[in-house]
Amino acid sequence: MINPTPPPTRLYTLDALRGIAALCVVFWHWQHFFYVGDNPAGYVISNQPFFQLFAPLYHYGGLAVQLFFSISGFVFFWLFSTGIERRTISARRFAVDRFSRLYPLHIATFVLVATLQWIYVAVHSTYFVYQANDGYHALLNILLIPAWGFEKGWSFNAPIWSVSVEMLLYLSFFLMCLIGRFKYPLTIAACALGWYLYPEQYKLGSGVLCFYIGGITYGVFDAARRQMSSGNACVTMTLLCLATWVYIATSGEVNANAVMCLCFPTTIAALAAMGHHWPNVLRSSAVLGDISYSSYLIHFPLQIVFALITDGLGFERSVFYQGWTMTAFFVVLIPLSLLCHRHLERPAQRYLRSLGRHTI
Structure with missing residues (x-):
């Protein structure tokens, strides 16, 4: 058996992959600009900006969300499974860490989208893309459960659905790791469950399948690097x-x-x-990982802003077939995501984790 090289404390390669995946979702969601209500109107996929270069992202960019799930599964099995199994990571610490990482930006963008949709519907008499923006779905979003099967449609900052599913995955992962030696047999069973649910139960099915495939990938990878x-x-x-x-x-x-x-x-x-x-390797691209969550949650409200501005200036929505509009969008999105990460995500995370440590 090879004595394995001590693992690094951070894999910049996976940070870069997660950041690229988040930006891929923007290409997939570029079609939003051509929606009237919840349906595209006269939308021609091949007319979208830089189509020849980014055609795979326009056709299949939605799969980047499933890639998120798999990366999460790999990273969680790598960083947390042993600590949970050995009881060095408590349920409280795990829950506080996850809540502080995900909830502050979620609730901020939820409030932002609710406000922007109120403005948008006043002008257009319909919401931008996602229509189930009522009190019931607001409650589901506040509780971070808009993808647990209680929903009646897509609502508010709808990309949060994957984070909502991940909350369920974190719970199942923690319980599975507590069981210890049966962790990987249960992981295989979870993959089978996800396969059974997908695609009929698209959200839960793809989340369970891909997260636990990520876990199995870590198990195989760890065994291989030891040999x-x-x-x-x-x-x-x-x-x-x-x-x-x-x-x-x-x-x-x-x-x-x-x-x-x-x-x-x-x-x-x-x-x-x-x-x-x-x-x-790729350490200089770590910023892509840093802004992956913020860019993922910010891109939809930013789309509403761009739609409102271009409509207000008298442009037709066909302007979003032009390359300069996409360039302008990314020029705003990436610095805004970085600012959000530095001045909202990290301070809120530090504060909530500090609060969690000092609260009995």
Whole structure:
């Protein structure tokens, strides 16, 4: 058995992947600008900005959310599973850490979207894209449960659905880790459950399937790196990753199940292996990981702002087929996300965790 290289405390490669995935969702949601109510009106996908360059993102960018789930599963099994199993991470600490990480920005963007939708409906007599913006769905959003099966439609800052599902996943993950040695058999069972639920129960099914596939990926990766040198692990994982993507590219049709169950796990494993072998690789791109959550939650309210401004200036929505509008959007989104991370997310996180430590 190879004596494994001590693992790094942060995998910048996965940070970069998470940040890129968040920005991919923006391309997928660019279609929002052409909606009237909850339906696209005269929307031509191939007319969207830089289509030849980013066509895969316009067609399949929604799968980036499932990639989020898989990255989360890998990272949680890596960072927390042993501590929970050994009782060095308490339920209280785990819950406070997750709440402080996710809730402040969620509630801030929920209030922002509610305000912007109130303005938008006053001008257009319909909401922007997501229509179930009533008191019932406001309560679901405040409780961070708008994707637990109680909802009657998409509401408010709807991309939060994946975070809502992750809250359920965190609970199941914690309980599973407490069981200890049965963790991986239960993980495989969870994957089977997710496979059964998807795609009929799209939100819960894809979340359970991909999160626990991420967990299995970590288990396989950890076993592999204990049996071989970090360099050999890097080469092996990279070849597996390339093989899965070549399979998808040559199959003639993009199969979402194959992407989620083959391509995403091998990509995560390959990038994790690179991060172990070269701990500082992509360190300069860590900012992409830092702003992944903020860019993911901010992009929809920013779309409402852009729609209101262009409508107010008398532009047709076809202006969003122009490359300059997308460029302008990213020029605003990325610095705004960075400012939000530094001046809202991190201070709120520190405050709530400090409060949690001192409250009995």
